[in-house]
Amino acid sequence: MGAALSDHPFSVLVVEDMDAVRAALVAELRQAGVADVLEAPEGARALHLFKTRRPDLVLLDIKLPGKDGYWVAQQMREAEPGDWTPIIFLSGLDSDLDVWRGIEVGGDDYLVKPVKPIVLMAKLRAMRRLLDMRRRLVSVSAELHQANQRLNEMVEIDALTGLVNRRGFDRILHNEILAARRDGTPLTLMLCDLDHFKRYNDASGHVQGDACLKEVGRVLREVCVRPRDVASRYGGEEFALILPHTPRSGAMTFARALGQLLKVRALAHADSPLGSTLTLSGGITTCVPDDSTNAESMIMRADQALYAAKAQGRNRFFSFEMQMDTVEQLHG
Structure with missing residues (x-):
């Protein structure tokens, strides 16, 4: 199971205020082959790590001391114009989870605690696939942009003299x-x-x-x-x-x-x-x-x-x- 997740270096930021729950999640991620796991017990530390380390995925608890997870997710989205990092919300009970609010602030998915290892693995795989697809699209877009630029240059050149037409x-x-x-x-x-x-x-x-x-x-x-x-x-x-x-x-x-x-x-x-x-x-x-x-x-x-x-x-x-x-x- 771990091999599929470790083809490329992959980093996950875990934002959870309860030490025991956070430690369990970190252990599960390492078991799944995630080499780089970042930890934050509250929003300010999470935002700092997000901006400086740019993780590939964020597991974000909704209930945090101070500002809640929805606010943190919104700040993360504002900090990455043009980019996209999957954010999965962690919720203690179904009643705590406001799915619509989560989507509005930029969340991509949610997990209910305690998180079952097999479910976490499935989510990780899905997010990895989405991330890889996005990277491929970005690289194809960049190639297309370059090709368009070259085409424009060619369209503006006189074939006989090589001067601008x-x-x-x-x-x-x-x-x-x-x-x-x-x-x-x-x-x-x-x-x-x-x-x-x-x-x-x-x-x-x-x-x-x-x-x-x-x-x-x-x-x-x-x-x-x-x-x-x-x-x-x-x-x-x-x-x-x-x-x-x-x-x-x-x-x-x-x-x-x-x-x-x-x-x-x-x-x-x-x-x-x-x-x-x-x-x-x-x-x-x-x-x-x-x-x-x-x-x-x-x-x-x-x-x-x-x-x-x-x-x-x-x-x-x-x-x-x-x-x-x-x-x-x-x-x-």
Whole structure:
């Protein structure tokens, strides 16, 4: 009989104020193969042991000096959010036992004293089974949670470039706006477009075009050196960069570094009117978000700046705010 209960270490807390009754229960539990038996003669000691030692099962007398067993059970339940420890009430006589009250405060079962060894063994076995099932469920739930997280990450990755995709971009930009608004820090968004990429695909074919997009993805990852910088594939040949804690001056430095890196890579673009290598145009917006800032307004500003960069002859970056400053100066 004992072997079935000692497959895993199992601890039981016995809360009983009568020494002789408690000693008898402890002896029965040891006989049943319970290695770790904790004892408490009243509620305060029981709660202390419950919180510090976290037993697998509690045998709890209803009649205790001071606060009764129902109160102790309620305190135990409040001390273990999200967990579950089986609590079995011990009652001297059937008339002492208020089953409904026991259930309401979080009890799971009851035994009438004097407890017959065979009945105690049966209850122990049942509670062990319930506990093992619960542990398995908890571990399966944790595995499911991890799998879901991995799935979400996969759903937010662009298969071709390995960068964050549009869905991931939308979520991250929204979160970074909230964070920058809360912290009062500047946030930069950069939209980039590969110059004359339709001509690239027409001249070299889509397989070569895909290889080129992959290479651009690598360049963007290299330039995003800080942990929260995010490079994403926004659309076909459009990319977006989310740069937290980046003021205007930092954004322009970043843009120059990106342009320089692409120049050094010298990815061939035979049919470009701008030269023999691939170039890109970029629109930048930087702000310390306030209550009126949202993802749509930031994208719109970056898009306007990108349009201006293209209108000025491509292969350059434009800042929406600096452009606005220039307009203000012209009219000032």
